[in-house]
Amino acid sequence: MSKRFSLAIILFLFCELANSQSNFILPNVERTRINFQLIDNLIILPVEINGVTLSFLLDSGVSKPILFNIIDSADSLKLKNIESIYLRGLGDGDFVVALKSEKNVFKIGQALNVNQDVYIITDESINFTPRLGVQVHGIIGYDIFKDFIVEINYGSKFIRLNDPKTYTYKNCKKCETVPLTLVNNKPYIDATVMTTTKNVPVKLLMDSGGSDALWLFENDSLGLVPREDAYFIDYLGKGLSGSVYGKRAKLAQFSIKSFHLNDLNVAYPDSAAISFARKFKERSGSMAGELLKRFNIIMDYSNAQVTFKKNKFFNSPFTYDKSGIILEQSGSRVIKEVKNSSQLKTDQAAGGIMVLEAYRYQLKPAFNIAELRPNSPGAKVGLMVGDLVISVNGRQTHALKLQEVNSFFRGAEGRFIKLVIDRNGVIMTFRFKLESLL
Known part of the structure; x- marks a missing residue:
């Protein structure tokens, strides 16, 4: 991304996590609105766990909620049914030891889940608060998106969770709706990138937990590589399994149907740090916060589609750190x-x-x-x-x-x-x- 460590706090869980039978519901209402902070292109929102309000990163690339940095809140959280497991995420490190807790009460706005699993990382070095400058206690993603039609309004900094049974789409001539593919509980869309020589169709993870604009996995046969004289090696971010490094460059154009963004930032992460990410062979990379924030988005897992509409950030310039x-x-x-x-x-x-x-x-x-x-x-x-x-x-x-x-x-x-x-x-x-x- 455009900035210091691009803050690609990209936290994918690439381990196979068992699907829980728990669900969020909206008791007595059809929708609920939650305001959020937009910090380095990342959505930070309040989540209540067992009566304790914490700050969570909304990460569409994560399968189950993760908790960390909770030393001061551990006793009051009253976590139940704890067992040890191993998690694997982005980075150049090894597996991360975590604790799994079952049957917790989660509340987000008026949305309620009384039987939610959560994974607790006790390693104090895994803490994203210092790099964001605001308190962050955890990450949540799929468990929200699977149960609701989720409106993400980056322009006004709120999300709205809607009951799929009662939600009605408005007629929007300025919107583009594209198919959404779910693989291991993670959302993918098809887009097009223009390299120096040609247009290349790509399948991208929609990653609201990353602050860069676009990550592409290097592929010589498709032309998904930076020009030899037009990139530099940089620190791209921090994942659950360690730091991620790679090549920073510029891309001529990125397109979703009729929406086109020119001269944008792109990063090509080191292959060792994303080995688990590449297990989905069709995946070409990730569309992350610096791109996502340029749209107001409706994520609809129930109908396997996502809708984009330009917002006030659409024409903002793509910048990056020039100090090192x-x-x-x-x-x-x-x-x-x-x-x-x-x-x-x-x-x-x-x-x-x-x-x-x-x-x-x-x-x-x-x-x-x-x-x-x-x-x-x-x-x-x-x-x-x-x-x-x-x-x-x-x-x-x-x-x-x-x-x-x-x-x-x-x-x-x-x-x-x-x-x-x-x-x-x-x-x-x-x-x-x-x-x-x-």
């Missing part, structure tokens, strides 16, 4: 701030009035460099992994969200960047210009 810097939120740091009101005090000895400034100390997010691309502008000037970023172009980072800090690094080529960092207690200043590699 990947930041993450690494806890908090203490910030000394001046209170709004000052106190006045008469100083008789000095013969005048003295202003007393009142201070307060607050904990604010701390952002450090987690990855640094070799030979990138950031690396060339001497920045190092672990550096704590204090300010960027004069803006104090503690007053910004992580995605706001990262937006500085996705500017135009030649843009000047000034970083003030803390390296083991030593304050240092670095200057560089953004460099386009595509």
Whole structure:
């Protein structure tokens, strides 16, 4: 994608998970609306589990709900019937040990499931909160999509879960409806990409859990490869089984029927990291958040179709990180701030009035460099992994969200960047210009 680690938090479960007999229902209503946060093209929404409200990533590529980062909530969640299993996801690592819990009560808006399985990952290193800058406790996908007709309104940042028995489609001349294929509980659509020489039909996973625009699996015979002089190696994201690296490039055009997007970002992930993904031989790659967010979408598993409509993001430019810097939120740091009101005090000895400034100390997010691309502008000037970023172009980072800090690094080529960092207690200043590699 266009950004620091593209935030491809692509969390597919490629293990064979048994189908549960549980279902979500809408007691006494035909639909329910849930507002969400859109963070780096990812949908973060509230999900209540056994009476505890947590933040979940809506990932259409995941088969069963997964929980992680729940140390503070573990006792109150009262998880039941726990047994150990193994999960496999994207990344260059091995299987992940998890706990399976049965018969949990899930509530999303007014949608209710009183018999929901959930998988708990206890490894504290598997935590996507630092890379997003907002709290994320888990992932959910198929269990929502299988039971409802799901409207995803990226433009207004809400989803609506509709009862398939009562849902009525509106007449929409500006929409395109395409067939949806489900394989191992994951949704695939047919699209077309234009390489440098020809149009190529592709079958893509609809992956709302990835923040890149488009991933393609390299295939020489189909021409799905980047030009030798027009790509660079980059960190693409983090999956359940480790980091994912690959080639970043540009693609001439992407099409779904009459909808065409030009000059978009594409990534070609390393084959080792996606070996499980390629077990579905017809699959050519993934259509992820940076593309999906340009449409308002109706996912209809019951009728095996998906409907797209352009929204306000459709013509937004495709950008990407030009600094080589990947930041993450690494806890908090203490910030000394001046209170709004000052106190006045008469100083008789000095013969005048003295202003007393009142201070307060607050904990604010701390952002450090987690990855640094070799030979990138950031690396060339001497920045190092672990550096704590204090300010960027004069803006104090503690007053910004992580995605706001990262937006500085996705500017135009030649843009000047000034970083003030803390390296083991030593304050240092670095200057560089953004460099386009595509």
